[in-house]
Amino acid sequence: MAEEKILVIEDDDLIGESLSERLRREGYEVVIAGDGASGRREMAGQEFDLLLLDHRLPDTTGLELLGEFATEHPDMPVIMMTAYSTVEGAVAAMKKGAFLYLDKPFNMDEMLLAVRNALETTRLRREVRLLRRGQIERFGFDRILGQDPRMMEILALVQKIVAHGASTILIEGESGTGKDLLAKTIHYSGPRADSPFMNITCSALPSELLESELFGHERGAFTDARTQKKGLFEVARGGTVLLDEIGDMPMPLQAKLLRFLEERAFKRVGGTVDIRVDVHVVAATNRNLEEMVRAGTFRNDLYYRLKVIPIRMPALRERKGDIPLLVQHFVDAFNREFKRRYRGAGAVALKILQDYPWPGNIRELKNVIERAFILGNGDEIRPEDLPAEIREQGNGSPAPRSLYVLPPEGIDMEAVETDLVRQALERTHGNQTQAARLLRMTRDQIKYRVKKLNGHEWGKSRATATIPAATES
Ligand SMILES: Nc1ncnc2c1ncn2[C@@H]1O[C@H](COP(=O)(O)OP(=O)(O)O)[C@@H](O)[C@H]1O
Numbered sequence: 188m189a190e191e192k193i194l195v196i197e198d199d200d201l202i203g204e205s206l207s208e209r210l211r212r213e214g215y216e217v218v219i220a221g222d223g224a225s226g227r228r229e230m231a232g233q234e235f236d237l238l239l240l241d242h243r244l245p246d247t248t249g250l251e252l253l254g255e256f257a258t259e260h261p262d263m264p265v266i267m268m269t270a271y272s273t274v275e276g277a278v279a280a281m282k283k284g285a286f287l288y289l290d291k292p293f294n295m296d297e298m299l300l301a302v303r304n305a306l307e308t309t310r311l312r313r314e315v316r317l318l319r320r321g322q323i324e325r326f327g328f329d330r331i332l333g334q335d336p337r338m339m340e341i342l343a344l345v346q347k348i349v350a351h352g353a354s355t356i357l358i359e360g361e362s363g364t365g366k367d368l369l370a371k372t373i374h375y376s377g378p379r380a381d382s383p384f385m386n387i388t389c390s391a392l393p394s395e396l397l398e399s400e401l402f403g404h405e406r407g408a409f410t411d412a413r414t415q416k417k418g419l420f421e422v423a424r425g426g427t428v429l430l431d432e433i434g435d436m437p438m439p440l441q442a443k444l445l446r447f448l449e450e451r452a453f454k455r456v457g458g459t460v461d462i463r464v465d466v467h468v469v470a471a472t473n474r475n476l477e478e479m480v481r482a483g484t485f486r487n488d489l490y491y492r493l494k495v496i497p498i499r500m501p502a503l504r505e506r507k508g509d510i511p512l513l514v515q516h517f518v519d520a521f522n523r524e525f526k527r528r529y530r531g532a533g534a535v536a537l538k539i540l541q542d543y544p545w546p547g548n549i550r551e552l553k554n555v556i557e558r559a560f561i562l563g564n565g566d567e568i569r570p571e572d573l574p575a576e577i578r579e580q581g582n583g584s585p586a587p588r589s590l591y592v593l594p595p596e597g598i599d600m601e602a603v604e605t606d607l608v609r610q611a612l613e614r615t616h617g618n619q620t621q622a623a624r625l626l627r628m629t630r631d632q633i634k635y636r637v638k639k640l641n642g643h644e645w646g647k648s649r650a651t652a653t654i655p656a657a658t659e660s
């Protein structure tokens with residue numbers, strides 16, 4: 188690692204020299220400036236990792252310089268040094284963003300410790316900034332692909348949400364439809380991007396653990412609680428918490444979450460004081476919360492509180508038109524990752540990909556493309572690079588599809604048959620030959636059924652349940 192650079196602005200030569208000599212021995216690069224003007228010059232010319240700043244200078248004050256540098260170099264910590272220590276001076280310096288305020292004469296070991304801590308802070312700040320910048324780039328709206336009208340609608344809505352800074356969002360959708368991606372995009376595109384994004388899967392932990400993960404706990408709250416611990420809501424202060432698979436959150440915790448959403452306050456487990464934090468809550472689920480409310484396994488009030496802004500991510504099979512776009516996107520991404528040069532999916536392979544119903548949605552599509560990269564020849568994706576079950580769907584030998592939906596309570600098959608025969612006869616004005624054709628039956632078959640039908644009264648023979656046609660799937 189490059190040496191860390193420290194600027195010392197100090198008009199007392201003796202202090203300046205002894206300080207810089209010691210710091211150099213510790214392996215730091217040190218520049219000394221004797222007044223405000225040369226301090227400014229040094230600052231303008233190069234990047235420093237730390238500033239040691241005297242309070243009284245011949246041409247200006249340390250406080251003055253502190254204010255100037257704070258806006259231009261927000262990552263650089265400043266340690267103020269003064270021989271005329273006052274409480275007011277210290278408070279003013281801290282308010283202006285000084286890292287520390289040290290009285291002169293200072294103990295050299297104390298100073299070195301402060302320097303080490305301050306530099307560590309700079310390193311962390313820079314690292315966080317770099318990571319966040321990377322995240323912001325990774326989770327821009329342009330990274331959510333889709334030209335399907337439903338997706339466009341969702342993106343337009345979410346952009347509005349981001350602009351208005353709404354506080355609670357519910358994202359529903361099957362696994363792999365992009366719920367996580369959307370939640371991160373909302374966070375990293377909005378005003379909260381500089382604060383943390385935290386993510387927890389509610390189904391992954393037993394109830395007590397989940398509670399202490401979310402709300403934290405006090406020391407001694409339970410057997411293993413040897414120290415106090417902050418929960419996710421506290422750690423994410425100012426940022427966003429994604430509660431994934433919220434449908435699996437146990438009922439008692441749902442009550443606590445509701446209170447937090449309404450009052451923005453909670454207690455740590457075993458705690459007595461209310462802690463207030465401002466966090467944006469995004470809940471995601473692949474279950475049907477409305478049905479769970481009806482079944483009594485999800486709180487009604489929490490559901491309505493979450494559902495203020497509901498977003499339903501469409502399944503991939505509902506937006507097959509986006510498949511070529513997504514395929515090309517993943518091909519480009521894996522080309523970069525595996526240093527390959529695929530053009531894309533060949534026409535036949537693409538057709539197969541478009542015909543497959545994708546129960547695992549975009550995640551499954553991504554995995555299939557990755558697999559094709561591993562198996563393929565690096566030119567284009569061929570049908571033989573696709574898994575057998577996907578190929579079979581696309582090869583004109585489709586897996587059996589449901590024509591009708593069997594009602595949950597079952598159905599009287601004979602009544603269904605009778606009803607259809609009756610409808611066929613009605614439609615053909617009693618012409619049995621034509622009715623038989625409609626039902627793909629022989630004349631004998633229909634004659635037999637008409638006989639049976641005549642044994643019934645017309646009205647009673649109506650099927651009790653009509654069979655709705657299966658929805659597109
Ligand atoms: N619209 C999209 N455009 C590009 N990639 C997407 C899109 N939606 C999802 N993905 C990708 O698909 C995968 C699954 O998405 P994810 O957000 O984890 O789904 P979910 O949380 O709904 O299970 C991730 O790799 C994600 O980046």
Ligand SMILES: [Mg+2]
Pocket residue numbers: 363366367431
């Ligand atoms: Mg997810």
